[in-house]
Structures are given as C-alpha cells and as structure tokens.
Amino acid sequence: MLFEAAVIAGDAASARKVGRFEQLPKWLNVIPMVLQWLWLGAKYGSLALPSSANPGITAGGLVGEGKREYFDAMGALARAMTADFIAVDNREGLHAAEVMMRMRDADLDFPVVAKPDIGWCGYGVRLLQKHDDLADYVARFPTGETFLLQRYLPDPGEAGLFYMREPDEAAGRLIGVLLRHYPSVTGNGADTIEVLISRDARLRRATANPLHECRYDPRRIPATGEVVRLSTVASTRVGGAYEDGSAHATPALVARVNAIANDMGEFLAGRFDVRYRTLEELKAGDFTIMEVNGAGSEAVHAWDPRYSIRQVYGIVFAKQRLLFRISAANRRRGRRPVGIWTLASLYLRQQRAIRRYPPSN
Numbered sequence: 439m440l441f442e443a444a445v446i447a448g449d450a451a452s453a454r455k456v457g458r459f460e461q462l463p464k465w466l467n468v469i470p471m472v473l474q475w476l477w478l479g480a481k482y483g484s485l486a487l488p489s490s491a492n493p494g495i496t497a498g499g500l501v502g503e504g505k506r507e508y509f510d511a512m513g514a515l516a517r518a519m520t521a522d523f524i525a526v527d528n529r530e531g532l533h534a535a536e537v538m539m540r541m542r543d544a545d546l547d548f549p550v551v552a553k554p555d556i557g558w559c560g561y562g563v564r565l566l567q568k569h570d571d572l573a574d575y576v577a578r579f580p581t582g583e584t585f586l587l588q589r590y591l592p593d594p595g596e597a598g599l600f601y602m603r604e605p606d607e608a609a610g611r612l613i614g615v616l617l618r619h620y621p622s623v624t625g626n627g628a629d630t631i632e633v634l635i636s637r638d639a640r641l642r643r644a645t646a647n648p649l650h651e652c653r654y655d656p657r658r659i660p661a662t663g664e665v666v667r668l669s670t671v672a673s674t675r676v677g678g679a680y681e682d683g684s685a686h687a688t689p690a691l692v693a694r695v696n697a698i699a700n701d702m703g704e705f706l707a708g709r710f711d712v713r714y715r716t717l718e719e720l721k722a723g724d725f726t727i728m729e730v731n732g733a734g735s736e737a738v739h740a741w742d743p744r745y746s747i748r749q750v751y752g753i754v755f756a757k758q759r760l761l762f763r764i765s766a767a768n769r770r771r772g773r774r775p776v777g778i779w780t781l782a783s784l785y786l787r788q789q790r791a792i793r794r795y796p797p798s799n
Contacts, residue, residue: 456743457741458743458747459747460674460743470751471754478762481762482762482766487766487775488500488707488734489765490768490773490774491733491764491768492732492733493768496784499707499731499732500732500781501734501784501785501788502784502788503784504556505553508708508729509523513702519725523546523587524586525584528581532576533573537576537587548569548571549565550589550590551587551590551728554795555585555586556788556791557792557795558792559673560671560676562579564670574796575796583794593714593726594715595715595720596620596712597683598618598712598739599691599695599711600709601695601707601708601710602761603705603706603764605706605764610695611692613737613760614737614739614753614757615682615685615686615687616683617681617683617739618672620669620672621667621678622665622666623635623666624660624663625661625665627660632656635656635668641668652799674741679743680739682745688721691722694723694725698727707735707764707765708731709730711731736754
C-alpha cells in the first residue's frame with residue numbers, strides 16, 4: 439500500500455484519549471447546536487439565512503454543493519495552489535480506459551484520490567494506485583453521479599483553515615485552524631496491526647464502520663517504531679483525531695488565505711482543507727489545497743480532546759453567531775438565501791448519494 443508503511447512525523451494523535459464531546463451520542467451532541475440555530479433563524483427571520491454567505495455556490499455551501507463549484511470559482515492564484523484534478527461524470531457504460539485517457543491528457547498519474555463531487559466527511563473517498571483500482575471505483579460508483587480524480591498529496595500534514603469575512607471588510611480572518619491526525623498505529627515488532635488497534639480506544643470505535651474499507655493487512659506485524667497509517671481520510675469516523683492549531687494562525691498564513699479567498703469571487707465563509715510538509719511551512723502560508731467547503735463547515739477544531747463539553751459548545755456557538763451575522767449583512771446587499779424546502783431537498787439528495795458511494799479506504 440502506498441501509505442501503509444509511511445512514517446507520519448509527529449502523528450501520535452490516534453493514541454490520544456477520546457474527548458468527552460466525542461463520547462456523546464451524535465444525536466445528543468447536535469441538540470444544543472440545533473436549538474441555537476433555530477433561535478438564530480427566528481432572530482434573523484430565516485433558518486436558511488447562511489445560504490446567502492457564498493453567492494454562486496449552491497446553498498452557499500450549507501449542504502448539497504459540489505466540490506467543483508469552488509474550483510470553478512477560483513482565479514489563477516487560488517487554482518495554482520490547488521491539487522490538479524479532473525471531474526468524471528459516471529455515465530452508463532463508462533470504462534476505466536476512457537478515464538485513464540483523460541488522466542493522461544490532464545497529466546495525472548497514479549496514485550490519485552477519488553472523491554465524490556457531492557460528498558461529506560470523507561464518504562466515498564478512496565486512494566487509487568493502479569488501473570484495477572480505478573476500474574473497481576468506476577464500477578461501484580453510482581451511475582449519474584460525478585466524482586473527481588485528484589493528484590495524491592504525500593505531504594504528512596493536513597489542516598482545515600476556517601475563514602470568515604464580513605461583506606464590507608477587505609480582509610477576513612481565520613476563526614480556527616484544525617490540525618487533522620490520521621488514524622495510525624506504531625509497531626512494537628511483536629503485535630499485529632489488529633492487536634495494536636484493539637488497544638486504542640479511538641481506533642476501536644472506527645473499525646466496525648460499514649462505510650470504510652481497510653487497506654492494510656490486520657495480521658501484519660509492523661517493525662518497532664514503524665508508524666502504519668490506516669486510512670486515506672483523517673475523519674474521526676475512521677479513528678482520526680482533531681487538534682486545535684489556531685495558535686499557528688500567523689500573519690503570513692492569514693494573508694495567504696485572504697488572498698486565495700479574494701480570488702474566489704464573493705467567498706465569505708468556509709474551510710480550506712490543505713496538505714503541508716511541516717508546521718513551519720504551514721505557518722508561512724506554504725500549503726496545497728485539496729478542497730474547499732462553504733457555510734456548512736463545522737468548527738471541528740473544537741473537538742480537540744483538551745476541551746470540555748462547555749468549551750466545545752462555546753466555540754461552535756460563536757461560529758454560528760458569526761455566520762448568521764455575515765449572512766444577514768450579505769442579505770442586505772441583495773444576496774438572497776434559498777428556501778428551507780430547497781435546503782431540505784438538497785440535504786436528502788446528498789444523504790441518498792452518500793449511501794450509494796463505494797466505501798472509503
């Protein structure tokens with residue numbers, strides 16, 4: 439496997455404890471968020487108001503938008519900092535050979551990352567290393583949906599840069615920096631990967647996920663000190679860990695993100711998911727964009743296990759309030775939100791698609 443034996447420097451987060459907030463059932467931890475959203479919707483007169491935050495993106499990026507929409511909005515600067523990709527409409531009878539011709543035309547070669555255009559939380563994201571992997575993905579991906587093939591970025595660091603800008607301000611700010619840590623185990627020369635996973639509370643929670651497919655041999659015994667990365671994606675649903683790296687939001691990093699956002703039309707609220715080589719390079723604004731998410735981006739840097747449940751909600755609530763304030767200001771400028779029924783329809787379409795995607799790996 440391409441990343442199976444890769445040593446991810448400093449990536450010991452998979453062995454960290456599971457935070458109190460993460461231990462709450464999903465249905466329970468969202469109740470306070472929903473309640474504040476309802477209150478803000480009543481205050482501003484629209485539950486779907488944040489859909490006006492990013493005009494030109496479906497529902498402002500709250501739900502149901504495609505990844506290509508953000509890439510299409512990019513100017514030369516933003517596109518130059520984004521990993522190369524192609525979009526593939528998975529029509530009936532599509533063959534991998536045809537897709538590979540398009541890859542060659544775009545100067546893309548294996549390994550590539552396949553991801554649904556309309557996605558969420560890494561569902562359907564797979565690392566493809568050869569023709570057979572591509573053929574399998576094409577065969578399993580739902581007909582009529584679109585997926586992207588993007589150049590694989592081997593850089594060991596991954597971050598989510600949460601950006602917000604008031605409509606009447608020239609520059610925005612980073613309201614949070616999320617450092618993602620991939621699920622991994624460290625070998626001791628004696629135990630199998632399966633045994634090492636069983637000793638880690640965070641990884642045990644993820645091994646039974648039906649929408650994730652292992653790419654490692656659970657019976658293999660890693661060498662002492664060998665770090666084995668277990669997933670293409672770093673979501674907590676597959677055992678990844680989130681760390682609040684907001685203290686690393688240097689002026690250089692903020693300036694670079696501002697320049698990119700300003701090169702994307704009227705982009706006021708969202709998250710840039712990026713890869714970087716070292717933390718110092720990230721702080722200097724040296725990174726590569728994997729994808730962009732809009733107004734629906736969660737403030738998941740608050741999921742750092744160091745935070746109490748009260749602190750987590752404090753961070754999330756502050757983000758919601760700022761999002762509604764920015765959206766209200768944009769509405770006054772003539773940017774209208776979508777209707778609540780449109781929002782519900784987009785959500786249901788996205789959820790139906792997710793259930794049909796191939797498992798991530």
